[in-house]
Amino acid sequence: MIFLPLPFVVALLLLILLAVVLRRDEPHAGLRPFLALICLCAVQSILVGLRWGYDLAAVRYVMPVLASCLPPLVLASFRSLIHRDEVVAGNARWLHATPPLGIMALLLLSPGLIDGALIVLFIGYALALVNLGRRGPDALDEARLDDAHAAHRALLIAAAALCVSALFDLAIFLDFQWSTGAYAALIASNANLLGLLFLGLAANVAARARPLPAGAPNIDEAASLAAKDRDVLDRIEHLLVEQQLALDDNLTLSRLARRAGLPARQISAAVNRLARKNVSQYINDFRIAEACRMLRDTDMSVTAAMLESGFQTKSNFNREFRRVTSLSPASWRERNRPSPA
Numbered sequence: 359m360i361f362l363p364l365p366f367v368v369a370l371l372l373l374i375l376l377a378v379v380l381r382r383d384e385p386h387a388g389l390r391p392f393l394a395l396i397c398l399c400a401v402q403s404i405l406v407g408l409r410w411g412y413d414l415a416a417v418r419y420v421m422p423v424l425a426s427c428l429p430p431l432v433l434a435s436f437r438s439l440i441h442r443d444e445v446v447a448g449n450a451r452w453l454h455a456t457p458p459l460g461i462m463a464l465l466l467l468s469p470g471l472i473d474g475a476l477i478v479l480f481i482g483y484a485l486a487l488v489n490l491g492r493r494g495p496d497a498l499d500e501a502r503l504d505d506a507h508a509a510h511r512a513l514l515i516a517a518a519a520l521c522v523s524a525l526f527d528l529a530i531f532l533d534f535q536w537s538t539g540a541y542a543a544l545i546a547s548n549a550n551l552l553g554l555l556f557l558g559l560a561a562n563v564a565a566r567a568r569p570l571p572a573g574a575p576n577i578d579e580a581a582s583l584a585a586k587d588r589d590v591l592d593r594i595e596h597l598l599v600e601q602q603l604a605l606d607d608n609l610t611l612s613r614l615a616r617r618a619g620l621p622a623r624q625i626s627a628a629v630n631r632l633a634r635k636n637v638s639q640y641i642n643d644f645r646i647a648e649a650c651r652m653l654r655d656t657d658m659s660v661t662a663a664m665l666e667s668g669f670q671t672k673s674n675f676n677r678e679f680r681r682v683t684s685l686s687p688a689s690w691r692e693r694n695r696p697s698p699a
Contacts, residue, residue, distance in 0.1 A: 365407030429483030
C-alpha cells in the first residue's frame with residue numbers, strides 16, 4: 359500500500375486552490391504575489407512530506423531557505439492592496455531579500471541558529487502584518503470595497519498563521535533538545551501544516567479583493583488637504599449618487615480618491631468623523647438604498663438586485679442589508695412593496 363503523507367494532501371489542496379484562482383475570468387497581473395504565495399506554500403508542504411514522510415534528509419538544506427521566503431511574500435501580498443505604501447515598499451523592497459540570504463549564511467556558518475532565526479522572522483513579520491492593517495478594512499484602500507472586510511480578516515488570519523508556524527517550529531526545536539526529535543515528524547507533518555494551509559486560504563480570500571485594471575484615472579493630486587469634512591462628503595456623495603459610482607462592484611477607496619481628487623486618508627477620516635462608520639459601510643449604505651428601491655419598485659429578483667447594486671457575494675449583501683434595515687431582503691420587500699390597486 360502506497361504511503362501518502364498528510365503534507366502531500368495539503369499540497370494537493372493548495373494546488374487545487376491555485377487552479378481555482380487561475381481560472382477566474384480576470385487578469386492575473388495584480389494577483390502575482392498571491393499566486394506565488396500559494397505556490398510556495400504548496401512546495402513547502404511537499405518538502406515537509408519528503409522530509410518527515412519519506413525521511414529524505416537532503417531537503418533539510420532547502421526547507422529553511424524556502425520557509426524564510428514565506429513571511430516577506432505574505433507581507434508583499436497584502437501590501438499590494440495598499441496604495442499609499444507603494445513608494446515605501448519600492449524603496450525598501452531589497453530589504454525583504456535579506457531573510458533567505460541570512461538563512462543561507464547560517465546554513466554555512468552556524469546551522470544551530472537557524473531555528474531561532476526562523477522563529478524571530480515569523481513573529482516579526484506577523485507583527486508587521488498586524489501593523490499594516492491596524493486601521494481596519496480602510497487600510498486596504500486598493501481592495502474592492504465589497505471585499506475589504508474579508509481581505510482584512512484574511513490579513514489577520516495570515517498573521518496568526520505565521521505565529522502558529524513559529525510556535526510549531528519552537529515545538530520541533532524543543533523536541534530535538536529534550537527527546538532527540540522523537541515527536542518531530544508528528545509535529546511537522548500535522549500541526550505545522552495548519553499554518554501553510556491557512557496562509558494559502560488567506561491568500562485566496564485576499565486575491566478576490568484585487569480590483570480589475572481600470573482605465574486612465576482622473577487624478578487630481580493637487581486637491582487641497584485642508585478641505586472641510588462636509589465638503590469632502592458632498593464631493594463623495596455626488597460621485598456615488600449622481601455618477602452612480604456606488605454601483606461599481608470594482609470600486610476601491612483608492613479609485614474613489616482618484617476620482618474625487620482627494621487623498622484616500624482624507625476621505626476615510628471625513629467619513630469616520632461625520633458618518634461615524636468606515637468607508638465600506640458608508641458606500642454600502644448607498645448600495646443598500648439602491649437595492650431597496652429595486653426591490654420595492656421592480657419585480658427584479660433579490661439576486662439580481664444584489665448584483666445591480668454593486669455587491670458580489672450574497673453573504674456580504676445579506677449582512678449589510680440587515681445592518682442597514684434590520685431585515686432580510688425578502689422580508690423588507692414583503693413589508694414595503696406597494697399594495698396592488
